[in-house]
Amino acid sequence: MFNRRKFLASAAALAASQIPAISRAQSDPLRIGMLSCKSGALASGGKQMEDGFALFLKERGNILAGRQVELIVADTGGQPALAKTRAQELIQRSHVDLIVGPVAAFEALAINDYLAEAKVPFLCSSAAAEDLTQRKLNPWFVRTSSTSAQPCHPLGDYAAKELGYKSVITIADDFAFGQEQTAGFQRVFEANGGKIQTKLWAPLTTADYGTYISQMSGVDAIFAAFAGANGLRFLKQYSDYGMKDQIPVISAMTTVDEGVLKSMGDEAVGIVSAGWYSAALPTKENIAFVDQLRKVTGVDPGFYSVGAYSAGLALEAALKATNGNTGDKEAFIAALKKVEISNDPRGPWKLDNFGNPVQNIYIRKVERKDGRLVNSVIKTYDQVSQFWNYNPEQFLASPVYSRNDPAKI
Structure with missing residues (x-):
C-alpha cells in the first residue's frame, strides 16, 4: 500500500544524502x-x-x-x-x-x-x-x-643613487630574516657601485651592542636590520655612544617599524628605511x-x-x-x-x-609630527617584485640569500 508520508520522508532523505558535503x-x-x-x-x-x-x-x-x-x-x-x-x-x-x-x-x-x-x-x-x-x-x-629582501633591494638602489653612499657597514640579527635582508641590500647596493666594508651579526637575544658599535667607522652609513625590540635597543645604544651625528643609519623595514617606533626618541629621527607600508600613507x-x-x-x-x-x-x-x-x-x-x-x-x-x-615599496624617513614619530614617505618604487629587476629564472638559479651569499666584495 502506498504511504505518501513515508515516500516523502524517504525522498527527502535521499535528496539530503546527495547534497555535496562541501x-x-x-x-x-x-x-x-x-x-x-x-x-x-x-x-x-x-x-x-x-x-x-x-x-x-x-x-x-x-x-x-x-x-x-x-x-x-x-x-x-x-x-x-x-x-x-x-x-x-x-x-x-x-x-x-x-x-x-x-x-x-x-x-x-x-x-x-x-x-x-x-x-x-x-x-x-x-x-x-x-x-x-x-x-x-x-x-x-x-x-x-x-620576502625578507624585497624592500631592501630598492633601499640598496636608493642608498647608492640618491643618497650617494659609497661604503656601508651592515649589522643584523643573526637569523634568516636579518641575513636575507642584508643580502638583498648588499646585492643591489654593490651592483650600483657601493661597497660593503664589514658585515656584523648579532644574536637575536643580544642586549648590549657595544662591541659591535665599536667596530663602526670609516664608512658613509650603517645598514641595520633588526626585528622586534632589537632595533629599539641598538638605536638607543648607537646614540648613547655618540654615533648618531657621526655616521647615519639606514635600515630595513622592521628596525623602525611603527610597533617599536612608538618607544623610540630622538635616536630614530632622520633614519631612512624601506618597507611596503607606512602608517603615514x-x-x-x-x-x-x-x-x-x-x-x-x-x-x-x-x-x-x-x-x-x-x-x-x-x-x-x-x-x-x-x-x-x-x-x-x-x-x-x-x-x-x-x-x-x-x-x-x-x-x-x-x-x-x-x-x-608584487607591491609598492616606500622609502621612508623618520620624522616627528604631532608629537609622535612617523615614517614619512619620501619616494615610492611602484609594484616591486620579489626578484627586483632580475630575471626570475636567473635569480632562482643562484643560492638563496644567506650570511655569505652574496659574498662581500
Whole structure:
C-alpha cells in the first residue's frame, strides 16, 4: 500500500544524502588557526599580528562570505619546534580550515613541509623567508607580507643613487630574516657601485651592542636590520655612544617599524628605511585603518598588524570567489592565489606566480609630527617584485640569500 508520508520522508532523505558535503560545510564555522608569539624577543610582533587580524574580523562582524569565523590562536614562543607542535595541534585537534601567521621566518620554515603534506592552506602574514616563495614552493602557501629582501633591494638602489653612499657597514640579527635582508641590500647596493666594508651579526637575544658599535667607522652609513625590540635597543645604544651625528643609519623595514617606533626618541629621527607600508600613507583606506587600530591599541599599525590585516583581505576575496566554500581545498587555494587587492591600507598588490605580493615599496624617513614619530614617505618604487629587476629564472638559479651569499666584495 502506498504511504505518501513515508515516500516523502524517504525522498527527502535521499535528496539530503546527495547534497555535496562541501555545500553543508559552508554553513559550518570557518575555523582559522593563528600561530602567534606571546613571549621572547618577537612577542611584540605576535601581539600586533593578532591586533591586525582581530580588527579585520571585528569590522566584518566576525563573518566572512556568510560564514561565522572561529579564530584559534596558538603560542609558538618564537621556537621552531614548538611552532610545528602548535601547527599539528591546530590541524589534528582543532581541525582548522587554514593557518595564518607565524611571526618569524624560522618558524615558517619549520612548519612549511608539514603543512604541505597535510594539504592545509598556509596564509603567511609576516614570516618573510625567501625560499618559501622561491626554491622550496609549497603549493598550499600564500604570503601577504614580502620576502625578507624585497624592500631592501630598492633601499640598496636608493642608498647608492640618491643618497650617494659609497661604503656601508651592515649589522643584523643573526637569523634568516636579518641575513636575507642584508643580502638583498648588499646585492643591489654593490651592483650600483657601493661597497660593503664589514658585515656584523648579532644574536637575536643580544642586549648590549657595544662591541659591535665599536667596530663602526670609516664608512658613509650603517645598514641595520633588526626585528622586534632589537632595533629599539641598538638605536638607543648607537646614540648613547655618540654615533648618531657621526655616521647615519639606514635600515630595513622592521628596525623602525611603527610597533617599536612608538618607544623610540630622538635616536630614530632622520633614519631612512624601506618597507611596503607606512602608517603615514595618506590614502583613505590607510587613514581609516590607522584611526580604527589606534582606538583599539593606542598606537600606529606597522609590519605585523598590516600583514595580518592583508591576510584577512586576501582570505575574504578568496572566500567570495568560492562562495564561502573551503571544503574543496584545491579550488580554495587556487582562488587565494589569484587575489588582487585594491583596498589595502598599504596600497594595491597582487600575487606573482610564486604566491608572493608584487607591491609598492616606500622609502621612508623618520620624522616627528604631532608629537609622535612617523615614517614619512619620501619616494615610492611602484609594484616591486620579489626578484627586483632580475630575471626570475636567473635569480632562482643562484643560492638563496644567506650570511655569505652574496659574498662581500
